[in-house]
Each structure stands twice: as C-alpha cells, then as structure tokens.
Amino acid sequence: MIGIRVWEISKCYRTGDRSVQALDGVTFQVEPGSFVAVIGYSGCGKTTLFRHIAGLEKPDSGIVSFLNHRSQAVPDRPRLGMMFQEPRLLSWLTIQDNLLLALRRTSLDNHERSVSEALLQVGMQEFSQAYPDQLSGGMAQRVALARALCRKPELLLMDEPFGALDALTRLQLQMELARIWAENPMTVLCITHDIGEAVTLADRVLVMADGRIVRDCPVDLPRPRSPGQPGFENLKADILDFILKNKKELTL
Numbered sequence: 001m002i003g004i005r006v007w008e009i010s011k012c013y014r015t016g017d018r019s020v021q022a023l024d025g026v027t028f029q030v031e032p033g034s035f036v037a038v039i040g041y042s043g044c045g046k047t048t049l050f051r052h053i054a055g056l057e058k059p060d061s062g063i064v065s066f067l068n069h070r071s072q073a074v075p076d077r078p079r080l081g082m083m084f085q086e087p088r089l090l091s092w093l094t095i096q097d098n099l100l101l102a103l104r105r106t107s108l109d110n111h112e113r114s115v116s117e118a119l120l121q122v123g124m125q126e127f128s129q130a131y132p133d134q135l136s137g138g139m140a141q142r143v144a145l146a147r148a149l150c151r152k153p154e155l156l157l158m159d160e161p162f163g164a165l166d167a168l169t170r171l172q173l174q175m176e177l178a179r180i181w182a183e184n185p186m187t188v189l190c191i192t193h194d195i196g197e198a199v200t201l202a203d204r205v206l207v208m209a210d211g212r213i214v215r216d217c218p219v220d221l222p223r224p225r226s227p228g229q230p231g232f233e234n235l236k237a238d239i240l241d242f243i244l245k246n247k248k249e250l251t252l
C-alpha cells in the first residue's frame, strides 16, 4: 500500500495584477492504508492540494512523494482512482464503456472483469448497459466511485465526492464507502465540507485554512461509526469550533 508525503508545498496563482497564495507551505504525511479527510472553508486551497497530489499541477516549491510501508519513497506514481463532486461520465458511452475507458492505460489485465466487479461493489451491476443520462444523481456518483475502484487504486483521491447529493443518499454512500474501504486495502484522501462525513469515515481529519494545514485531528472512535455513538458529536463540535475560530481570526 502507498502513503503520501507532502513537504512544504507552496503555490501562488497570478491572474493579471492579482495573486492568490493558494498553498502556503503545506506539510503532512498519510500512512499507507489510512483514510484521511481534509476539511476547511471554501477557497482555503483544498482542491489545489488535491490537484498537486494527483500530479495535475506542479508546485512553485515543495515536493509530493509516495511512500511504501517502510516509509521509503517509491519511484513510480501510484495507481490513482479519482472522484469529484460531479460524476464526469461521458454521456455518449454506456456505463460499462465509461469504466473501460478509465482502464485504458493501466497494466491491469481482464478489464471487463474489473469493471463488473467494481459495478457490483457499488450495487450498479444491472446498469452496465445504461447511459449516464438514464441515472439519478446518486446512481451516477455510484458509477463514478466504481470507475475509480475498477482501476484497483493504491490511492483513492476524492474531492467532495458526495457534496452534490441529498442528505439521505449521501449518508448511504458514506456507509458504502466505509465498507468498501474496509474490504479493499487502499489509501484514501477525501476532501469534504461535511464534518460529520469526515468523522464518520476518516482515521484523521486535517483542517486547512489559508493554504495551510492548521490542525491534524485523529479520530479514535470505533468503527463502524454513526452520529449516535459516544464521542461523535463532541468531536464534530470541536472541529467546527476550531474552523469557525480560525475563519474569524483570518477575516478580522
């Protein structure tokens, strides 16, 4: 399994005479096989961080590297699965073909089998021949999760994967993601706006503000987690309090 080391990453965007320090010396490490959530107010740099870890952007300074279980840097990029707020499915391809496309440049054999296993994991096996516009929003996000999973990712990167869903569908998908992660060894980094989601799913919650990690909060609650369990609401309230205090200090 693969871990992540983010070391002093900085990124400044310049548009005309305006510049934004989106990342400002971000440093943290993610243990192989762990589930880490990143939370923070809008514009604090979460998606920018995601894009740097995914290799979609280069930092001005700092390094992103990937680690084996002995904390040694690995030379190759890990096999990534990615999921975004919107499903990003190609409307002219069936669900099966959308997933097969995601496997095109992987070294995995038997692509058809990987696709049907992934659709089965998210309960969408009956829809392999459907087209994206025949699915509800929740079903489309299930397919997006299957598309990430069919690559058998060593590292699953998620940017607000359930952010556009209604509350019930969201809770259901959180449960399923928790089950899938327990059954499939992989490292997950999940960006979310939802503190309850972070506490339900993660081993650690990293709080971002102003392009930096300002708190690293372990979640020591037993799994499977649910809002009713002792300690859950207290931890949520503690994290929310911290975010609000930070926001206030930054905007005053």
Ligand SMILES: Nc1ncnc2c1ncn2[C@@H]1O[C@H](COP(=O)(O)OP(=O)(O)OP(=O)(O)O)[C@@H](O)[C@H]1O
Residues within 6 Å of the ligand: 013, 014, 015, 020, 021, 022, 040, 041, 042, 043, 044, 045, 046, 047, 048, 049
């Ligand atoms: N390509 C870009 N060009 C210029 N500015 C950018 C670019 N990408 C991000 N930014 C700026 O960097 C800052 C951080 O953006 P980012 O998208 O990382 O925030 P975020 O934490 O993901 O916010 P949200 O929760 O709303 O998705 C913002 O001020 C944004 O305007």
Ligand SMILES: [Mg+2]
Residues within 6 Å of the ligand: 046, 047, 048
């Ligand atoms: Mg974002």
